[in-house]
Amino acid sequence: MESNYATPEEYGLPDLLCCAASREVKDNEIVFAGTGLPMVAIMLAQKTHAPNLKLIFEAGTLDGRPPQIPTSVGDARCEMGASRSSGLYDAFSVAQRGYVDLGFLGGAEVDEYGNVNTTCIGNYLDPELRLTGSGGNPDINSFARRTVFIMVHEKRRFTEQVSYITSPGWRVKKWPEGSFVHRKELYGSAYRGGPSAVISTAGVFRFDDETGRIYLDTCHRGNSPEQIREMCQFDLDISRVSGETLPPTREELHFIHSVLDPEQIFIPKVKHKG
Amino acid sequence: MTGKRITLQQAAEIIKDGSSLTFSGFTIWRRPFALVFELIRQGRKGLHLIEVNGGPQTEFLVGAGCVDIWESCWVGHELYGKYGANLSRKVGNKEIIVEDYSHAEMLFRFAAAASGAPYAATQTSLGTDLHNPEYDMLGRAGLRDGKRIPKHKYIFTEDPFYGAGEQVLVPAAKVDVAVMCVQQVGEEGTVRVNGQFYSDPEAARAADITIVMAEEIVPEEYLRRESDRNTIASFEVDYIVECPFGAHPTGMFGRYDVDGAFLKDFYGRTRTQEGFDDFAKEWIHGQDHHSYLEKLGWPRMLNLKANTALNYSTGVKRGQ
Numbered sequence: 281m282e283s284n285y286a287t288p289e290e291y292g293l294p295d296l297l298c299c300a301a302s303r304e305v306k307d308n309e310i311v312f313a314g315t316g317l318p319m320v321a322i323m324l325a326q327k328t329h330a331p332n333l334k335l336i337f338e339a340g341t342l343d344g345r346p347p348q349i350p351t352s353v354g355d356a357r358c359e360m361g362a363s364r365s366s367g368l369y370d371a372f373s374v375a376q377r378g379y380v381d382l383g384f385l386g387g388a389e390v391d392e393y394g395n396v397n398t399t400c401i402g403n404y405l406d407p408e409l410r411l412t413g414s415g416g417n418p419d420i421n422s423f424a425r426r427t428v429f430i431m432v433h434e435k436r437r438f439t440e441q442v443s444y445i446t447s448p449g450w451r452v453k454k455w456p457e458g459s460f461v462h463r464k465e466l467y468g469s470a471y472r473g474g475p476s477a478v479i480s481t482a483g484v485f486r487f488d489d490e491t492g493r494i495y496l497d498t499c500h501r502g503n504s505p506e507q508i509r510e511m512c513q514f515d516l517d518i519s520r521v522s523g524e525t526l527p528p529t530r531e532e533l534h535f536i537h538s539v540l541d542p543e544q545i546f547i548p549k550v551k552h553k554g
Numbered sequence: 555m556t557g558k559r560i561t562l563q564q565a566a567e568i569i570k571d572g573s574s575l576t577f578s579g580f581t582i583w584r585r586p587f588a589l590v591f592e593l594i595r596q597g598r599k600g601l602h603l604i605e606v607n608g609g610p611q612t613e614f615l616v617g618a619g620c621v622d623i624w625e626s627c628w629v630g631h632e633l634y635g636k637y638g639a640n641l642s643r644k645v646g647n648k649e650i651i652v653e654d655y656s657h658a659e660m661l662f663r664f665a666a667a668a669s670g671a672p673y674a675a676t677q678t679s680l681g682t683d684l685h686n687p688e689y690d691m692l693g694r695a696g697l698r699d700g701k702r703i704p705k706h707k708y709i710f711t712e713d714p715f716y717g718a719g720e721q722v723l724v725p726a727a728k729v730d731v732a733v734m735c736v737q738q739v740g741e742e743g744t745v746r747v748n749g750q751f752y753s754d755p756e757a758a759r760a761a762d763i764t765i766v767m768a769e770e771i772v773p774e775e776y777l778r779r780e781s782d783r784n785t786i787a788s789f790e791v792d793y794i795v796e797c798p799f800g801a802h803p804t805g806m807f808g809r810y811d812v813d814g815a816f817l818k819d820f821y822g823r824t825r826t827q828e829g830f831d832d833f834a835k836e837w838i839h840g841q842d843h844h845s846y847l848e849k850l851g852w853p854r855m856l857n858l859k860a861n862t863a864l865n866y867s868t869g870v871k872r873g874q
Contacts, residue, residue, distance in 0.1 A: 315632055338657070339580045340750035351814070352632040354580035356807045356866040359749055367751045368580075368606065369665060372658040376678065395682075399654065400645075404689055410642035410652075415607065415628035418679040419658035445683045452681025455710065463681060468719025470677040543873030545633065 285527045288501060292550045293481060296500055297430060298324060298536060299528040300479050301384065304428045309381035310334045312371075312420050315352050317430055318384030320536065320546050323349065327535045336374065338416045340367040349541050372416070375423040378472060383424035385417050387431050389442040392494045392514040394449030394475030394487055396421070396429060397442035404444050417447040422467070426476035433480035438512040450474055450492025462492065482508050484525055493517065498525040558743055558794045562843060565765050565795050566592040569731050574602040574702060576664075576727070576761060577611055578734035579804065580752040582632050582812045585611040586735035586767050588800040588843045594618040595838060604727050606660045606753040608638065610804060610817055616640045616650065617830040618838075623692070625653040625727075627660050633872075634814045635821025640830060653691050653707070656684055659724050661753055667726035667760035673709075675721045685710075685722065702728055732761035734786075735801045737809060739766045740774035743791030746784050749807030749865065758786045765793045767800045769809055799847055799855065810858040811867040 286295075294317070301321035305311060307330040313322045323346070326333050334343045337353035345361030359365045374380065387396035388411055398417050402408035421427045431437065445453060454461045464471050474492070478485040483499045495517035496505055505518035528536075541547050566589055569575060579585045590611045593601075598620045603612060608629030615621050617640035629638035644650040655663070662674035683689060690707040697703050704725030711721050734754055738746045745766055747754055758764045766786075771794060777784055803820070805812035824830040837846065847855065857869040 339583075339752055351812070351872055352581055352583070354583040354750065354752065356749055356805065356811070356860065356864075359807075359865070365750050367755065368657075368661050368753045369756060372661055372678075376658065376676065399683070404683065404686075407645060410637070410645040412630045412637045413608075413626070413628040413654060414656045414679070414682075414684060416657040418656045418682050418684065422678045422680065445681070448679070448681040453683070453686070454681065455685045456687050458686065461681075466680050466720060467677065469716075470680075470719070541873075543871070545873045 284529045284531065286530055286533055288527070290530070290550065291528045291533060292548065293500070294547045295528050295533060295536060295550070296525060297479055297481065298547060299532050300484055300525055301428060301430055302328070302532070303526075304477055305330045305333055305382060308332045310336065310379050311382045311384065312336045312338065312375060312380045312424060313384040314338070314386065314416070316386065316546050318386070320349060320540055322384060323540050324532060324535055327539065328532060336371055336380070338368060338371045338420070340371055341365050342370065342374065349545055351545060372419060375420060378423065380420070380424040381426065383420035383427040385420060385427055385429050385447065387417070387429050387447065389437050389439050390429060390431060390478060391439055391442050391449065393451040393492050394478070394494060395442050395445045395452065396447040396449065397444050399444040399446045401443055414446045421447040421475070423470070423472065425473040427474065428476060429478045431478060431480045433482040433511055435511050435513060438514070440513045448474070450487060482511055495520050497522055500525045501527070558792065559741070559771065560793050560795055562588055562592050562795055562797060565589055565733070565767070565793060566596050566598070568763060568765065568793065569593060569598060569601075571598060572600040572602070573730045574604055576604050576729045576732045576757050578732075578736065578752065578754045578757060579609065579801070580750070581607060581609045581628075581630070582634070582804045582817065584735050584752070584801050584806050585609055585804040586733040586800060587611060587802055587804060588797045589733055589765070589767055589795075590614055591838050591841070591843070591846065593620060594834065604729050606664055606757065607657060608641075610820070613638050613640045613820070613824070616644055617824055618834060621650060623651045623653070625655070627655050627657045631817045631821050634817035639821060639825045643825070643827065651691050651695055654684055654689070655724065659684070659722075660727065661756070663724050663727035664753055664756040664760045666724070667728050668756040671726060673723045673725050675723055677721060680720060680722065727760055729761045731763045731765065732757045734758055734764065734766045735806070736766060736768050737806065738770055738772050738777065739768035739791070739794045740772055740777045740788065742774045743788040743794060744774060744777045744784050745786035745791060746777055751785050755786055758790050763792050764790055765795065766791050767795045767797045769798050769800065769806065771796045797843060800843070802850070808860055808862070808865040810855070810860055811870050813854070813858055814870065814872065
């Protein structure tokens with residue numbers, strides 16, 4: 281029912297991102313997710329339209345059903361209701377073996393082919409800022425059929441060339457010479473897919489099947505396609521915009537704030553005036 | 555009783571200047587902190603950390619100037635500090651060599667070392683700058699001697715068996731010492747980890763010397779009644795240390811939660827070297843493990859204590 285969508289006063293941007301991410305999940309999929317908003321998004325999917333999704337956390341819990349949000353994938357809370365509690369060898373073997381349908385990841389910078397940087401800002405050999413490093417970002421992105429990135433949108437982050445390719449997009453470097461090739465060519469029989477969406481704080485982006493180039497799909501409320509194009513260093517394709525990002529439903533907001541994250545660890549509640 | 559039981563001070567003395575070192579745990583969980591603090595007190599220098607992933611333990615050792623080389627994939631404090639500020643500062647000042655691999659590559663490197671193989675083959679991270687030959691930092695520093703430090707960072711090869719295409723060979727992660735922090739160890743060294751065991755079995759087996767710090771040393775016979783619940787075999791462990799709350803400020807499944815406030819305070823105060831030195835003066839130097847726990851105080855520790863049915867604390871305030 282259309283009336284079930286929340287009004288603009290009832291939700292905040294983090295709610296919108298969480299719901300947009302959650303809708304990328306299909307039922308029965310095997311999903312690999314990292315700490316933070318991705319965790320809330322997949323657990324929301326599990327509570328709503330994808331009750332049979334299988335959840336993997338890279339620290340070693342397979343098919344867990346935690347009742348409340350863990351604060352890290354190594355958290356004791358990850359183990360609640362798990363099919364198997366093990367270690368990283370199991371989690372990454374499962375990924376390399378090809379079980380994973382969808383991975384949820386974050387990033388500091390992204391380019392128009394979905395290459396993502398989480399390693400450093402500036403020249404790698406003389407960096408301005410060292411970030412967290414790769415973690416499992418390239419591993420999950422290498423092996424999942426689809427990966428979805430959730431990112432803060434700033435012009436400097438949507439860049440023509442990332443400072444360091446931590447995680448592989450659609451056009452990647454073939455070493456040792458470093459020439460750009462299509463991901464399919466390099467991955468050979470290990471190829472299963474690649475980045476399928478970027479959900480930023482401005483809109484939802486997808487990738488062209490043929491060229492692997494990013495395009496704008498939906499704009500979050502309050503942003504026009506032209507404004508979003510201005511927020512990218514590369515020439516963003518806005519010819520395929522399908523409309524505005526769907527708002528959260530009241531049911532989704534209930535699950536986020538009353539069931540999954542009542543402590544507001546990752547998703548703050550909208551403060552009502554008056 | 556066997557001769558494996560030693561004190562925390564003796565355990566730290568086993569790790570010499572210049573040793574390569576790895577740890578149990580995952581990001582902010584089950585890190586051997588009591589020993590990390592003791593290494594800082596003893597002024598250890600030139601350590602080469604080889605980690606499946608880093609965490610607060612990396613940040614403390616790096617901040618204190620104990621580390622020359624860090625080989626891993628990630629460092630930060632999760633929710634309580636988004637990146638490793640001390641490592642970032644030292645990388646910027648070129649005071650430390652960082653060798654980047656991906657998480658799965660580090661894991662497969664440890665699994666190779668743990669099984670006595672010289673390398674592992676994988677297809678992860680193809681096409682990324684992790685494989686950029688310009689970014690072989692140990693090679694650039696002229697340290698690839700082919701003994702403890704492998705001759706190459708990577709070797710690319712085509713699958714010779716099934717024709718599955720491009721493969722990356724990653725060298726075994728050979729380390730001098732692994733320090734584990736676990737719930738229980740038997741008198742002869744059998745380890746029982748509760749909850750996720752992360753990459754502890756591989757790390758323990760990859761090292762030449764394995765030291766286990768446990769919340770409690772228990773009778774061997776007790777652990778051997780249900781051997782299917784054990785994680786590491788007795789003969790893989792060289793030394794054992796009893797050290798309750800030894801992982802604080804990181805958490806331990808079933809025993810206590812992560813002390814997020816402590817980590818947040820550390821992250822906030824140690825963006826500068828002066829800040830780190832000040833923090834170390836307050837919490838590390840002039841203390842031993844018991845006086846450190848006394849300084850934390852019972853109310854704080856009881857709040858972190860896990861509910862025994864749920865395995866985590868219901869008292870900690872996690873949100874904003």
